[in-house]
Amino acid sequence: MQNVENEPELVRRAQKGDKRAFSLLVKQYESTVYGFAFKVCRNEEKAAETLQDTFVNVYRKLDQFNGKAKFSTWLYQIVTNNCLMKRRRSKLDESSVSIDSPENGAEDSDRGGDGAPLQSLILLKQTPQDEMVNKELREILDNAILKLPMEQRIVFVLRDVEGRSSEETAKILKLSAPAVKSRLRRARVFLRAHLQEYIES
Amino acid sequence: MKTKRDLAVRCEEVTKHVCEHLDEQMDSPRCRQLRKHLQECPDCTAYLDGLKKTIKLYRNISTPRVSQSVHKKLLAALKLDP
Numbered sequence: 247m248q249n250v251e252n253e254p255e256l257v258r259r260a261q262k263g264d265k266r267a268f269s270l271l272v273k274q275y276e277s278t279v280y281g282f283a284f285k286v287c288r289n290e291e292k293a294a295e296t297l298q299d300t301f302v303n304v305y306r307k308l309d310q311f312n313g314k315a316k317f318s319t320w321l322y323q324i325v326t327n328n329c330l331m332k333r334r335r336s337k338l339d340e341s342s343v344s345i346d347s348p349e350n351g352a353e354d355s356d357r358g359g360d361g362a363p364l365q366s367l368i369l370l371k372q373t374p375q376d377e378m379v380n381k382e383l384r385e386i387l388d389n390a391i392l393k394l395p396m397e398q399r400i401v402f403v404l405r406d407v408e409g410r411s412s413e414e415t416a417k418i419l420k421l422s423a424p425a426v427k428s429r430l431r432r433a434r435v436f437l438r439a440h441l442q443e444y445i446e447s
Numbered sequence: 448m449k450t451k452r453d454l455a456v457r458c459e460e461v462t463k464h465v466c467e468h469l470d471e472q473m474d475s476p477r478c479r480q481l482r483k484h485l486q487e488c489p490d491c492t493a494y495l496d497g498l499k500k501t502i503k504l505y506r507n508i509s510t511p512r513v514s515q516s517v518h519k520k521l522l523a524a525l526k527l528d529p
Contacts, residue, residue, distance in 0.1 A: 269527045276521060281510045294517045298524050305525060387504060406502045431466040438494075438501045445500050 257317055261308050268308075272301055275318070279325050285403045286329050286396075288388045296332060300325045315417060322410075322418040326400050333396040383444070390440035394433055401426055402433035457484050461491045469498060 253274075259267035276297060283296035303324050311320050391399060397419075404410045404418065405426070416426045438445075461481050468478075485491050513521075522529050 265527060268525075269522075272521065272525065272527065276518065277513050280513045280517070284510050285505075285508070290511055293511075294520070297513070297517065298521055301521060301525055383504075384508075387508060391505065402505070407505050407508075427468075431463070434466050434469070434498055434501065437505070438497050441501050441504065442497065445497050 253317055254313060257308075257311065257313070261311070268305065271304075271317075275321055276301070278318075279321065282322070282325055282403065282408065283329060285407055286399055287332070288392055292332065296325065296328050299328045299332075303328065319414055319417055322404070322414075323420075326404075326418055329400060330396055386441065386444055390437050393440065394436055398429045398433040398436070401429040402437070405430050406434070457481075458488060458491055461485060461488070462494055465491075465495050465498065469495075469502075 253271075256267045256270055260271055279300050280293050280297045283300075284290065284293035287293060287296065300321070304321065307324070311317065391402070394402065400419065401415060404415045405412065410418070412423055412426055415421075416423050419426065421429075461484050464478075464481055465485075485495060519529060
């Protein structure tokens with residue numbers, strides 16, 4: 247998430263009802279919120295819904311933001327809550343298990359990624375064969391992460407994908423540092439196990 | 448020379464530790480011990496490499512941008528001018 251130079255002032259103005267200031271905040275953070283939502287739910291439509299729900303909530307709750315935390319931390323609290331609520335509402339959640347169980351349900355799919363030797367495969371979409379490999383890899387990555395309980399998935403995305411610190415992740419999720427570590431460890435172990443075959447090949 | 452049993456017990460410790468503290472400084476005496484174990488144990492090294500590779504895969508995953516239509520819908524929902 248980028249830092250906005252005059253962000254506190256922008257937030258204060260938005261809190262006083264300045265639509266232009268709010269509009270600037272939306273513009274500044276929409277790609278961050280959308281990107282995070284996509285990384286968690288792996289689906290463009292769901293990411294778009296989460297984006298909208300998040301900013302509607304931000305607008306409604308803006309007067310509750312007291313400036314003690316960073317605006318971005320507060321925003322992440324809202325978007326993560328939206329992801330969790332969406333997950334709970336989803337019928338697909340039936341296949342999901344509790345917070346700390348590594349075994350659980352599935353969700354949707356799309357997009358994918360790369361790694362050290364695989365990075366070039368993803369970034370250089372040159373041939374139909376490359377695209378097939380990219381698609382296959384995306385599916386593997388999506389399928390694995392979607393099997394993670396949402397609570398672990400969010401920790402993994404915040405810490406390992408977005409690079410948020412342990413402290414900020416704990417603040418965002420209102421968890422203790424050991425709880426964040428425990429969820430992160432479970433997520434890492436689970437994903438590594440699910441990608442083992444791919445990694446070793 | 449460590450027995451196989453010692454190594455097995457410590458492998459468990461090492462994998463748990465690296466899973467929790469992968470991105471942190473490993474400078475305490477205990478961490479130095481674990482690091483030494485990693486140097487001597489190809490299984491744990493492979494495990495650690497696999498973890499790093501897994502994270503890298505997800506970190507480098509491509510993420511779509513906000514499309515114009517999604518942006519417009521957002522502004523409309525918030526009753527903001529385009």
